[in-house]
Amino acid sequence: MECVRFAVAGCGFIGALHARVIQSIAGAKVTATLDVEAGKAEKLANVYGCAWYTDAEDMLADPNVDAVAVCLPSGLHQELTIQAAKAGKHVICEKPMDIHLDSARAMIVACRESQVRLGIIMQHRFDEPVQLLKKAIREGWMGRLLWGASRTIWYRDDAYYSNPWRGTWKYDGGGALMNQSIHYIDLLLSIMGDVKSVSAKCRTLGHPQIETEDVGLADLEFKNGALGTIEGTTVSYPGLYAELAVFGEKGTVIIRNDHLAFYRFQDGEKPEFEAALNPEAANQLNLSPEIEDTSHRRQYEDFVRAVLTGTDPTVTGEEGIKSLEVIRAIYQSSDEKREIYL
Ligand SMILES: NC(=O)c1ccc[n+]([C@@H]2O[C@H](COP(=O)([O-])OP(=O)(O)OC[C@H]3O[C@@H](n4cnc5c(N)ncnc54)[C@H](O)[C@@H]3O)[C@@H](O)[C@H]2O)c1
Secondary structure: OOOEEEEEEOOOHHHHHHHHHHHHOOOEEEEEEEOOOHHHHHHHHHHHOOEEEOOHHHHHOOOOOOEEEEOOOHHHHHHHHHHHHHOOOEEEEOOOOOOOHHHHHHHHHHHHHOOOOEEEOOHHHHOHHHHHHHHHHHHOOOOOEEEEEEEEEOEOOHHHHOOOOOOOOOOOOOOHHHHHHHHHHHHHHHHHOOEEEEEEEEEOOOOOOOOOOOEEEEEEEEOOOOEEEEEEEOEOOOOOEEEEEEEEOOEEEEEEOOEEEEEEEOOOOOHHHHHHEOHHHHOOOOOOOOOOOHHHHHHHHHHHHHHHHOOOOOOOHHHHHHHHHHHHHHHHHHHHOOOEEO
8 A cells, every 4th residue: 555545534623624634645645525414525525526425334335445534523433433443444533532431442442453553633742842842751851750730721612612512421521621631631641651540620610501611620640659730621711821831850841832831951951942942932822723734744644654554653542542531530530529540
């Protein structure tokens, strides 16, 4: 195989971005679209001159489809992923990989059994400052990690929640934590390691029309003895920032709005950190759900390489499930008013 031919399943907000990214990279192209609404599937297919479907089985029977990009509402990720795996198609699935842990585990098993690749979109792992932070940890510039904070302090208005699946337990699987904060929660976990316990409070404070939390606060203890905090919200007008702050015994790194906001190492300045420092971009307000596609493109390049070489992508199902595990534990802790041990 020299080119991975993708079907984009779910032609809404993020499906359109996936199609654009797939078509723009070497070794990949869009050959089909799928949406329950025929007009949406046809409209996106017309941009790429490809086939379109409203029925998943029909799409999966298309011999011109090697892989499926799952861009459906979050509660529908499992069903299509498992169908696709059984049809021998590789899967790249949007975050959260599903909203239930047993469903996510079933996705991993189905893809491993069918020997197809499963990649979970966590595009911020591919951001340059995150790569630099990982290098700093590898090189010992941070020393032992002491604590880390993931804060997603955003705002979503009533128009955003008028999309009927958002803010529902059945299709969104949660609120500000499961939908928005998951990106920076995933970064915190990928930097700090496995979580030992979680203690949390979640509330719906600013959007009475939604079922799920719009403020979630959690304290974590990691298995390596470090501590962590998570703050996630969609009530903070007008929308401020997503931030990852990591404190080691020899250094501090703060990434805000996907840019390097601050760094300081006892070892002194590092040229690559100095070059990446961009406090101006880091301190912009986050006023819109629109996202730019550079990191999705990097993650697609990684996934296409994995498919073409028969290796695992960087963010496998086993990696993608970690943030889901912690967010489910946060919900359990809030519901049961006790610390949850993972
Ligand atoms: N990585 C990111 O930064 C990012 C950003 C936004 C959304 N997302 C994720 O992408 C997913 C989709 O979010 P969105 O904002 O694009 O939603 P959306 O509502 O804009 O799009 C979802 C699409 O799925 C279609 N659909 C619904 N049920 C279907 C079914 N059974 N079969 C086929 N099509 C169906 C809808 O008609 C719609 O076109 C969610 O899981 C969300 O968490 C990720």
